[in-house]
Amino acid sequence: MQHGDLHWKNSQGPSSSQFGEVYYHSKNGLKDHRAMFLQGNQLPKRWHGQNFVIGETGFGAGLNFLSSWLEWKRNRQNSERLHYISAEQFPLSRADLQAALAPWSELAPFTKQLLKQWPRAWAGFHRMHFEDGITLDLLLGDASEMWQNMNASVDAWYLDGFSPNKNPQIWQGELFQAIANCSHQQTTLASSHFTSSICHQLAEIGFAAKQGTAAGQFCKTTNSDIAEVAANSLTEQPVEQPIIVVGAGLAGCHLARRLAEHGQRVILLEQNSQVALGASGNPAGLLKPLLHLQPSKREIFHNIGYFYSLRRIEQLSQTSDQPIWNPCGIVEQPGKHSDNRLASMLQKRPALNLVAQLIPATANQTNAQASSLIIDQAGICAPAKICHLLIDHPSIELKTGVNVAHLEQHNQFWKLFDQQRLLVGQANNVIFCPGHLHQLPEQFDGLLTRPLQGQVSQIKSNKTISHPAICGKSYIAKIPGTSDQYCIGATFNRGELNTEVDSQQDQQNIAALQQLLPEEYDQLKPELISATSGIRATVPDYTPIAGALKPGLWINTGHGARGLVTAPLVAEILTSQLCNLPYPNDLSSFIDPSRKAARVKRD
Structure with missing residues (x-):
């Protein structure tokens, strides 16, 4: 504009x-x-x-x-x-x-x-x-x-x-x-x-x-x-019952923190032994906008989320004693886009020049055969550290090792039970923030998400690459706070539910790195250190599913591989709805669970 x-x-x-x-x-x-x-x-x-x-x-x-x-x-x-x-x-x-x-x-x-x-x-x-x-x-x-x-x-x-x-x-x-x-x-x-x-x-x-x-x-x-008259439209007085958030990945931790910052008492339930052990547990991830040749509602939503996430991560980083954010910019290689298409995209859509600039091939140190984009405000986050930082709030109580398998509604309350039918909590408002919908209570049947397993490999190299963050068909990102450690990846396996680390997927990530940096790879001599494997929920329209399913029962899922961008904005929208704060209707409708793309078709 x-x-x-x-x-x-x-x-x-x-x-x-x-x-x-x-x-x-x-x-x-x-x-x-x-x-x-x-x-x-x-x-x-x-x-x-x-x-x-x-x-x-x-x-x-x-x-x-x-x-x-x-x-x-x-x-x-x-x-x-x-x-x-x-x-x-x-x-x-x-x-x-x-x-x-x-x-x-x-x-x-x-x-x-x-x-x-x-x-x-x-x-x-x-x-x-x-x-x-x-x-x-x-x-x-x-x-x-x-x-x-x-x-x-x-x-x-x-x-x-x-x-x-x-x-x-x-x-x-x-x-x-x-x-x-x-x-x-x-x-x-x-x-x-x-x-x-x-x-x-x-x-x-x-x-x-x-x-x-x-x-x-x-x-x-x-x-x-x-x-x-003392006018008051923000009726966000803490209720006697806490709000229960189920799932302590990026989506759940961001939501718990925003609710706590608005005076709500939050109980955060996590089935694992600690937070961010799933797909949110990577030591490094890229925070970057979504760039399309043609404008779309999806691009609008993601980029509003991108700008909000930038402001949010900057503020969070000021409260952390550990490095969680490196605003180094990101070099994005053409990948499936040709040089002409990149140039055409920026020419036809001047607004994209707000977030990206074309690097001519002659000046591109990462690949002399093709032009790239430099996204100047983007950078590298540390997702696992961010999750731990977010839940460090006096109004958030974390309970680990809790697997919610059943739900029952009693008057205005929702009661939560584990697999042995033991009561693990009750509240007026319960928000599920799962990485995927496998083995969730029956109340979530009908939501259309697909599991996407992915593995990110962590490598060590004494050679410094030309830029801390480079992406194309794969990516490499220097882990914040380190001088010689990088994350590379990621693999994508639709429908896979096994989260054990797979050495074959490590080799796939190494091969992808060689394609990403053909001129630098021989000097890198990457040494595999470790890997993380997790499952993300994806939706056919690549947009999160977030909102109320029934009175007091909420869902927040489907962030796919872009949770660093979408989770903070979705947390803000849900917090606004739960606490009666202002919010934009179009963004709320775009992620609504009742939309066609989020529901399983019935015969």
């Missing part, structure tokens, strides 16, 4: 070339924004120690978001979380955003954090977590479309954006209907544009001007005195 074109309009402030209007006025910009939007929604006094949701129609230079964050930090009144959702069709580049926010020194600590997580201009949903209990959902795209897609209950609206005479497309009925759908009885609204047309459209969706206040301040007509 297109960046906003920023230029400075004399002393008035930063201006948009697209719309010919300033983002804010240099002299009183911050003061004006506080008066219009914070005071216009009677903030901060409405927070009252509650969780709160703010919705905005135009992010612009982020001044409203940062000033709200500053006020929240000063006057949060024991409130847990502020969830800020904002749409933007022309996001500023990181450099322009930094320049636009530079004049406001009191916002500098928050600006620094925002710039660190600021996403590339990839259209869609981008969730960012900050200190002070702040979450920002940045919706990159048309405001009407983005807000129509959100499942949210907004407490206060910042109806902001360029003026109707400069940007008439945004101020249409679709936007106001989306606002109505995401509002509740105590929702308030402040607008920077007080025109008769806007007032009329607000009146049609149930908002009226607040008596005795400045122009541009509105409340729902059913609410007579919002000052006495």
Whole structure:
């Protein structure tokens, strides 16, 4: 998508070339924004120690978001979380955003954090977590479309954006209907544009001007005195019963951690003796986007997950005393794609240049016969270490050696039993996160997944390869924290359920390495050290299955070989659903267990 074109309009402030209007006025910009939007929604006094949701129609230079964050930090009144959702069709580049926010020194600590997580201009949903209990959902795209897609209950609206005479497309009925759908009885609204047309459209969706206040301040007509109402749409109070998560691979560990971070008590059940002993137990794996010649919903989902995973792994790595992440970039060789196809893909789809650049064959050290892609933000993760780090939380209780074989529903509870019919747990909400569906309770019959066995070999070499992470038809990745150890692989055997390490599969991985690095292989002289073998669940449409099957019974599976990309985003979506937090409907529907590709056909 297109960046906003920023230029400075004399002393008035930063201006948009697209719309010919300033983002804010240099002299009183911050003061004006506080008066219009914070005071216009009677903030901060409405927070009252509650969780709160703010919705905005135009992010612009982020001044409203940062000033709200500053006020929240000063006057949060024991409130847990502020969830800020904002749409933007022309996001500023990181450099322009930094320049636009530079004049406001009191916002500098928050600006620094925002710039660190600021996403590339990839259209869609981008969730960012900050200190002070702040979450920002940045919706990159048309405001009407983005807000129509959100499942949210907004407490206060910042109806902001360029003026109707400069940007008439945004101020249409679709936007106001989306606002109505995401509002509740105590929702308030402040607008920077007080025109008769806007007032009329607000009146049609149930908002009226607040008596005795400045122009541009509105409340729902059913609410007579919002000052006495503590609006609270984030009803994420911990329940007496814990949430049970079954399966301690990447999917289960990411989900357990996000639930715990939202105040839930989690019991994590694992059939093995420790976490990440299955397919999530590899010492190294690649975190990279999905690049297709033609755009698809699958690519959109995976790449939104990729950008979210990048932000998540960066934050996790700062809390780890062990190396779990190396943002070294990844060289992707053509494989089945020809040089011309790689070049054509980047030419026809300019958005892909946000994540990949073509390396000409003459400059490619890994294979002089073909061009490659360099994916600069991608890198190498340590999946097993990540799983152990994720469950290190006081609200997560791990129980190993527990094999859940039977389920029974009793009123609002689900009871879990082992193979001997001994009770191993009960809860209102139970989420199964299996690597595959073999020998699961009968309630999961009908889900269409296929087991995919794979083996990753670990080698040692005194020779340093040309790049720490190279992939094609196979891959090699230097294990984080080591200087001479690599993971290579992986084999793929559909329908195989045997997870014993197989020496023949090691040799297949060695042969694949020789094909991947023909010019470097002789100098590598790889020495096999060990291997990991596991089973992944795959789905015909290569998309996870995640959501509620029955009231209180949930599934989270089908991540295949891309769990490093999809597991964090799916955990975020499920946590939002379980804790009544905002989330995008399209991503939730895309992974829904009831979709056609996820179900076995019945005669």
